[in-house]
Amino acid sequence: xxxxxxxxxxxxxxxxxxxxxxxxxxxxxxxxxxxxxxxxxxxxxxxxxxxxxxxxxxxxxxxxxxxxxxxxxxxxxxxxxxxxxxxxxxxxxxxxxxxxxxxxxxxxxxxxxxxxxxxxxxxxxxxxxxxxxxxxxxxxxxxxxxxxxxxxxxxxxxxxxxxxxxxxxxxxxxxxxxxxxxxxxxxxxxxxxxxxxxxxxxxxxxxxxxxxxxxxxxxxxxxxxxxxxxxxxxxxxxxxxxxxxxxxxxxxxxxxxxxxxxxxxxxxxxxxxxxxxxxxxxxxxxxxxxxxxxxxxxxxxxxxxxxxxxxxxxxxxxxxxxxxxxxxxxxxxxxxxxxxxxxxxxxxxxxxxxxxxxxxxxxxxxxxxxxxxxxxxxxxxxxxxxxxxxxxxxxxxxxxxxxxxxxxxxxxxxxxxxxxxxxxxxxxxxxxxxxxxxxxxxxxxxxxxxxxxxxxxxxxxxxxxxxxxxxxxxxxxxxxxxxxxxxxxxxxxxxxxxxxxxxxxxxxxxxxxxxxxxxxxxxxxxxxxxxxxxxxxxxxxxxxxxxxxxxxxxxxxxxxxxxxxxxxxxxxxxxxxxxxxxxxxxxxxxxxxxxxxxxxxxxxxxxxxxxxxxxxxxxxxxxxxxxxxxxxxxxxxxxxxxxxxxxxxxxxxxxxxxxxxxxxxxxxxxxxxxxxxxxxxxxxxxxxxxxxxxxxxxxxxxxxxxxxxxxxx
DNA sequence: CCATCAGCTTTTTTT
DNA sequence: AAGCTGATGG
Numbered sequence: 169x170x171x172x173x174x175x176x177x178x179x180x181x182x183x184x185x186x187x188x189x190x191x192x193x194x195x196x197x198x199x200x201x202x203x204x205x206x207x208x209x210x211x212x213x214x215x216x217x218x219x220x221x222x223x224x225x226x227x228x229x230x231x232x233x234x235x236x237x238x239x240x241x242x243x244x245x246x247x248x249x250x251x252x253x254x255x256x257x258x259x260x261x262x263x264x265x266x267x268x269x270x271x272x273x274x275x276x277x278x279x280x281x282x283x284x285x286x287x288x289x290x291x292x293x294x295x296x297x298x299x300x301x302x303x304x305x306x307x308x309x310x311x312x313x314x315x316x317x318x319x320x321x322x323x324x325x326x327x328x329x330x331x332x333x334x335x336x337x338x339x340x341x342x343x344x345x346x347x348x349x350x351x352x353x354x355x356x357x358x359x360x361x362x363x364x365x366x367x368x369x370x371x372x373x374x375x376x377x378x379x380x381x382x383x384x385x386x387x388x389x390x391x392x393x394x395x396x397x398x399x400x401x402x403x404x405x406x407x408x409x410x411x412x413x414x415x416x417x418x419x420x421x422x423x424x425x426x427x428x429x430x431x432x433x434x435x436x437x438x439x440x441x442x443x444x445x446x447x448x449x450x451x452x453x454x455x456x457x458x459x460x461x462x463x464x465x466x467x468x469x470x471x472x473x474x475x476x477x478x479x480x481x482x483x484x485x486x487x488x489x490x491x492x493x494x495x496x497x498x499x500x501x502x503x504x505x506x507x508x509x510x511x512x513x514x515x516x517x518x519x520x521x522x523x524x525x526x527x528x529x530x531x532x533x534x535x536x537x538x539x540x541x542x543x544x545x546x547x548x549x550x551x552x553x554x555x556x557x558x559x560x561x562x563x564x565x566x567x568x569x570x571x572x573x574x575x576x577x578x579x580x581x582x583x584x585x586x587x588x589x590x591x592x593x594x595x596x597x598x599x600x601x602x603x604x605x606x607x608x609x610x611x612x613x614x615x616x617x618x619x620x621x622x623x624x625x626x627x628x629x630x631x632x633x634x635x636x637x638x639x640x641x642x643x644x645x646x647x648x649x650x651x652x653x654x655x656x657x658x659x660x661x662x663x664x665x666x667x668x669x670x671x672x673x674x675x676x677x678x679x680x681x682x683x684x685x686x687x688x689x690x691x692x693x694x695x696x697x698x699x700x701x702x703x704x705x706x707x708x709x710x711x712x713x714x715x716x717x718x719x720x721x722x723x724x725x726x727x728x729x730x731x732x733x734x735x736x737x738x739x740x741x742x743x744x745x746x747x748x749x750x751x752x753x754x755x756x757x758x759x760x761x762x763x764x765x766x767x768x769x770x771x772x773x774x775x776x777x778x779x780x781x782x783x784x785x786x787x788x789x790x791x792x793x794x795x796x797x798x799x800x801x802x803x804x805x806x807x808x809x810x811x812x813x814x815x816x817x818x819x820x821x822x823x824x825x826x827x828x829x830x831x832x833x834x835x836x837x838x839x840x841x842x843x844x845x846x847x848x849x850x851x852x853x854x855x856x857x858x859x860x861x862x863x864x865x866x867x868x869x870x871x872x873x874x875x876x877x878x879x880x881x
Numbered sequence: 882c883c884a885t886c887a888g889c890t891t892t893t894t895t896t
Numbered sequence: 897a898a899g900c901t902g903a904t905g906g
Binding site: 229230231254255256280281305306309355356358359419420422423521522523524546581583584585586587588620696697698699700701715716717718736739740741742755778 | 882883884891892893894895896
């Protein structure tokens with residue numbers, strides 16, 4: 169049989185990476201180095217050398233990447249043989265199959281960020297700590313770090329020192345208890361539990377090692393400690409571990425990714441073979457030169473070359489715009505010009521640092537009548553009506569999921585209020601029941617009004633009835649629940665909501681089609697892991713709009729990156745430490761190196777952020793790629809950068825006769841301090857002045873009472 | 882019990 | 897700008 173691997177088109181180092189069959193292998197692959205192709209060919213080469221597809225496990229960073237990899241591999245071997253998935257999906261499969269050993273029921277719920285917040289609020293409340301110091305967001309972040317380091321509540325409690333840590337330990341324990349009570353795992357738990365399963369149950373580890381005899385991990389620079397341990401656990405017995413990645417593209421440190429994992433791979437696995445892929449087959453030398461110039465600024469890195477192979481192209485350009493809307497129109501015009509030239513919309517992308525920046529771009533694209541897609545998959549599943557319908561399905565699969573129960577019972581008014589539910593919860597607590605079980609016995613809950621008890625039982629019986637019939641295909645089941653639950657009636661008039669609901673039906677129908685053994689539990693666990701990048705459609709015939717993070721792993725002929733402003737990229741929230749700044753730089757590097765032919769970068773002098781008009785300065789990254797500052801010709805005459813007051817004072821309006829204060833005038837209040845006049849309602853003696861104070865608060869004051877001291881411009 | 886509204890806070894990135 | 901919370905009134 170002739171080899172299916174296209175030998176003649178591969179470089180020597182690519183071949184080395186592909187044909188090194190046994191033992192640890194580290195592939196340091198720069199952007200555009202044909203890494204994906206190398207992995208695919210490597211899988212093919214393993215199979216050609218006699219390894220059964222069944223014994224190969226490839227781990228990708230996103231579900232989308234997994235799907236793509238499956239399609240590529242399917243060219244070589246019948247689909248379904250090789251296990252290709254993300255770490256999280258792999259963990260779900262492992263926990264479903266082996267979790268029982270660690271007291272995990274297979275029908276566990278996966279709690280997303282919103283569910284986590286709900287549980288965390290409850291945990292904080294139960295622990296009765298000072299609420300201002302222990303916000304849910306902060307605690308979730310803190311605990312997530314502990315989990316990423318595989319530190320369980322008991323271990324942390326033992327070493328916790330000081331007021332904050334001691335209370336954090338209590339909250340952590342409580343939070344875990346709540347999750348357990350709900351038969352739920354959060355995203356971190358999926359990894360943690362799997363890592364512990366491998367650590368504590370040698371039989372499980374052996375079985376998995378025997379199954380996955382060749383392990384490949386892509387984007388290894390973004391693995392966290394838990395993922396590292398899982399990979400190690402599986403590969404320890406046979407040492408057939410191949411990891412690929414690029415330390416310069418590590419952008420998830422904030423989420424626990426440990427760049428050390430890839431840096432110490434050689435120490436971890438003695439005799440590891442290391443292959444460097446430094447040639448770049450993607451971008452023009454013009455783009456690579458700038459990208460290299462940028463990333464060279466990072467101190468904590470192993471120097472790596474970017475060797476261009478393409479013809480010289482167009483220069484990277486930087487566009488200075490007045491505000492975000494001007495920037496958006498510039499992008500739209502440029503994109504329109506490309507499309508008019510006959511370029512493919514699929515090959516055009518716009519990247520930005522934060523999701524909220526898509527709005528201005530969307531508005532401009534609508535005005536220019538350009539087709540676009542915002543790559544934001546999780547948004548769909550976060551919609552109210554979608555969550556509402558899914559909550560019924562969740563409680564059906566996992567009757568202990570009280571979070572889902574509460575959501576389902578509250579989707580629309582049924583004459584069951586907050587107080588009744590609180591009493592039901594009390595009853596459930598005392599008797600060690602889930603809310604659904606308690607609701608079925610609501611007649612015994614004497615603290616609740618008799619008519620309300622009846623309504624609770626009615627609801628519980630309905631859910632119980634759904635539970636009796638939940639085998640097989642998901643989509644018909646979903647439609648049945650939608651009608652019978654009363655949701656259909658409530659949402660009937662809302663066209664937008666109904667559109668989304670039918671899209672959900674479609675997605676379920678698609679799942680039923682694809683899946684060998686469709687069932688509700690599997691479906692719910694799968695969609696819980698759905699991510700933003702999964703929504704990317706490479707053949708949509710639209711310009712793609714996405715965050716820089718979502719752009720990872722993709723490539724486009726024409727790329728726009730917008731918002732190169734200080735505080736936005738690098739983002740102010742992550743430029744605290746030097747490490748954070750380096751990560752922001754890598755993020756920009758990732759964005760730049762997505763471009764094949766043209767790269768255009770936008771900078772806006774002003775931008776509205778959280779409803780406030782902000783004067784901005786160019787990002788330091790712009791200077792690092794050769795930007796020389798604005799020439800005088802471009803100067804807007806609005807004063808020095810960051811001098812909001814100068815800018816604002818230039819807008820001070822003229823006073824009408826009798827008007828005491830002008831709009832935008834600077835004033836001082838004896839109690840509230842300095843502020844600026846936002847509005848002046850001329851009502852003669854009763855005139856009202858609206859002032860936004862420096863404290864951030866906006867007040868409406870009667871001119872005749874407010875003791876204001878005018879400071880002019 | 883439930884709808885509504887004023888007022889307050891808001892971590893940006895994501896599995 | 898947007899989402900959440902607590903207060904108010906029906």
